[in-house]
Amino acid sequence: MKEDVVIRTVTRMIVPFIQLFGLYVILHGASSAGGGFQGGVIFASAFILYGIAFGITEARKRIYEKITTVAASLGVYIFAGIGLLAILFGGNFLGYSALPLPLPGPEIRGLMAEFVEIGIGITVMAVMTSIFYDMASKEEVE
Amino acid sequence: MRKWALFAVIVVGALLLWAEGDIPPFGDPDTPANTYVAQYYIENAYEDADMANIVTVILTDYRSYDTLGEATVIFTAGMSLLLLLRRGGRL
Numbered sequence: 001m002k003e004d005v006v007i008r009t010v011t012r013m014i015v016p017f018i019q020l021f022g023l024y025v026i027l028h029g030a031s032s033a034g035g036g037f038q039g040g041v042i043f044a045s046a047f048i049l050y051g052i053a054f055g056i057t058e059a060r061k062r063i064y065e066k067i068t069t070v071a072a073s074l075g076v077y078i079f080a081g082i083g084l085l086a087i088l089f090g091g092n093f094l095g096y097s098a099l100p101l102p103l104p105g106p107e108i109r110g111l112m113a114e115f116v117e118i119g120i121g122i123t124v125m126a127v128m129t130s131i132f133y134d135m136a137s138k139e140e141v142e
Numbered sequence: 143m144r145k146w147a148l149f150a151v152i153v154v155g156a157l158l159l160w161a162e163g164d165i166p167p168f169g170d171p172d173t174p175a176n177t178y179v180a181q182y183y184i185e186n187a188y189e190d191a192d193m194a195n196i197v198t199v200i201l202t203d204y205r206s207y208d209t210l211g212e213a214t215v216i217f218t219a220g221m222s223l224l225l226l227l228r229r230g231g232r233l
């Protein structure tokens with residue numbers, strides 16, 4: 001891959017801000033536009049940009065394929081696990097207000113919705129990065 | 143293996159076609175979604191879940207089962223691509 005100082009420097013500078021914005025979109029979904037799906041894609045776009053600028057082998061050293069595979073299932077586990085926890089404490093599946101937290105019911109639901117968003121964000125981020133790795137690595141000539 | 147995959151696809155497709163008969167006609171004004179559910183969401187979303195964004199309340203609270211399915215679909219898509227591309231097209 002051809003070295004390009006401008007692209008690499010700009011990428012190095014902008015990647016943390018993209019990741020921060022992705023986390024903001026995930027966590028701020030409760031009170032403004034945003035959510036797990038959008039934030040996860042923004043977060044993954046930081047890795048994809050890094051992979052485009054520095055090459056796929058360099059990106060693989062930053063976030064391993066093993067991690068993306070595990071994280072993709074971890075997000076769904078978080079989501080379904082919160083739902084199953086609600087069953088364990090005597091509620092319906094995904095009925096968050098049954099969880100025994102020292103908070104009023106609506107606030108528990110809001111809090112658990114945040115965790116669910118985080119789970120969705122982890123899954124979407126991992127799957128987007130994993131798809132990018134799978135499709136890009138075919139063209140890489142070592 | 144391939145025969146079983148074809149069998150599974152046909153069975154699931156037949157089930158979906160069969161279940162499609164229960165979907166109300168497009169634009170029917172008498173469905174629950176068009177009569178009282180949307181009104182309930184708009185009036186009670188903030189008190190029920192303590193979140194200012196009604197879209198998030200519907201997505202993660204009222205219809206969280208649907209959203210769990212969506213997350214599973216994305217996970218399945220990623221795993222399918224992983225299986226197809228990373229192993230060189232051999233299952």
